[in-house]
Amino acid sequence: MYSDDEIKERLGKYGAVYLPDDIKESIDDIIGNEEIKERLEDFFGALKKYETIVEKLKKSKLTPNLTVLLYGPPGTGKTSLTRAFSKLYGIPICVVESDRLVSPLLGDTIKNIRNVVELAADIANENGSFLLFFDEIDAIGSERSNIHEVGEIKRAVISFLQVIDKVNYDAIPLAIFGATNHQHQLDSAIWRRFTFHLKFDFPDYNLRKLIIESFLNKMKEAQIGVDDSIISGLNDELKIFQTISKELKKKIGREITEFDGAVFRKELAEKGINGILQLTIGYSGSDIERGTRVALFKTFTTELLTYDIFYKSLKLVGGTAIHVGRQDFLSSSQPDINRTKDSGSDLSMPPEI
Ligand SMILES: Nc1ncnc2c1ncn2[C@@H]1O[C@H](COP(=O)(O)OP(=O)(O)OP(=O)(O)O)[C@@H](O)[C@H]1O
Numbered sequence: 001m002y003s004d005d006e007i008k009e010r011l012g013k014y015g016a017v018y019l020p021d022d023i024k025e026s027i028d029d030i031i032g033n034e035e036i037k038e039r040l041e042d043f044f045g046a047l048k049k050y051e052t053i054v055e056k057l058k059k060s061k062l063t064p065n066l067t068v069l070l071y072g073p074p075g076t077g078k079t080s081l082t083r084a085f086s087k088l089y090g091i092p093i094c095v096v097e098s099d100r101l102v103s104p105l106l107g108d109t110i111k112n113i114r115n116v117v118e119l120a121a122d123i124a125n126e127n128g129s130f131l132l133f134f135d136e137i138d139a140i141g142s143e144r145s146n147i148h149e150v151g152e153i154k155r156a157v158i159s160f161l162q163v164i165d166k167v168n169y170d171a172i173p174l175a176i177f178g179a180t181n182h183q184h185q186l187d188s189a190i191w192r193r194f195t196f197h198l199k200f201d202f203p204d205y206n207l208r209k210l211i212i213e214s215f216l217n218k219m220k221e222a223q224i225g226v227d228d229s230i231i232s233g234l235n236d237e238l239k240i241f242q243t244i245s246k247e248l249k250k251k252i253g254r255e256i257t258e259f260d261g262a263v264f265r266k267e268l269a270e271k272g273i274n275g276i277l278q279l280t281i282g283y284s285g286s287d288i289e290r291g292t293r294v295a296l297f298k299t300f301t302t303e304l305l306t307y308d309i310f311y312k313s314l315k316l317v318g319g320t321a322i323h324v325g326r327q328d329f330l331s332s333s334q335p336d337i338n339r340t341k342d343s344g345s346d347l348s349m350p351p352e353i
């Protein structure tokens with residue numbers, strides 16, 4: 001049995017180790033994503049009971065394969081939600097920055113990958129379940145990896161696949177998670193190795209409203225005055241968004257979202273909408289959180305969060321969709337409802353496999 005300190009000492013050089021008690025997030029802090037949460041509940045439930053499950057399946061040659069890939073834009077809750085589940089189920093987690101495993105020295109990448117998985121597998125065998133989370137997993141064997149030699153990339157991918165297969169084959173209670181913002185560039189053999197593919201995305205207007213309200217509630221809990229005009233403004237704006245959704249569906253014959261090119265935004269502009277819900281199209285949960293933090297600084301002097309302060313703070317931080325060049329979030333003068341799924345740089349599509 002490894003002590004907490006031993007776990008941190010062994011894995012610390014590869015990434016950040018979080019013991020359940022160290023984790024602050026709870027599942028309810030990450031709003032929405034209900035389907036993902038359901039899948040993760042099944043997964044973590046099984047991980048907790050892994051020994052009995054494996055015993056049952058022994059004769060059938062079926063093993064559950066404890067692998068989950070989380071993909072989608074930055075700041076949409078991939079790491080936080082995983083940590084929250086780790087806490088809830090009492091499973092320690094090590095978050096590895098995959099590009100720290102990648103070395104320009106021939107053979108070192110492979111050695112690092114093997115070491116980190118073997119160390120984690122050893123801990124899982126001794127202590128019960130453990131979770132190894134490879135952040136930016138596309139750094140291992142993709143066009144954007146730092147490895148320059150093609151043969152070396154292939155060897156790194158193969159070695160990664162081999163260690164995962166070995167963990168599964170030996171029925172070790174080690175969950176392997178991968179997260180990426182660049183799923184198109186992820187090696188397809190790695191993509192296929194994961195049992196679950198969970199897609200995160202930018203929140204729609206309904207979800208943004210809930211996320212914003214949850215941060216406002218946190219402000220109120222901290223005894224910071226929040227002007228009523230913010231909530232009433234959000235409610236009024238929501239009604240207009242809903243009306244536009246309904247009208248567009250009637251007019252075009254299918255669901256049109258804010259993310260379907262410029263159509264929705266043209267309607268917003270025609271209705272003269274320039275409120276917080278409109279501003280935050282293409283914002284991640286993390287962008288909204290940063291905007292709230294900026295606003296928090298302002299309230300230290302004004303003692304009241306007004307609509308205007310909140311709007312300006314959110315505007316100041318800007319939305320991630322613009323940074324990552326998501327075409328479907330950028331305004332264009334042409335309504336492009338006929339845009340096909342694979343035009344532009346739609347991050348939501350898995351790689352070709
Ligand atoms: N749906 C959401 N509800 C509430 N808060 C959210 C939501 N999504 C993101 N956040 C906030 O953003 C923070 C950062 O999210 P997190 O680091 O988990 O994103 P990520 O998807 O792992 O990003 P990256 O790809 O950059 O690693 C969270 O701690 C949370 O405060």
Ligand SMILES: [Mg+2]
Pocket residue numbers: 078079080135179
């Ligand atoms: Mg993350």
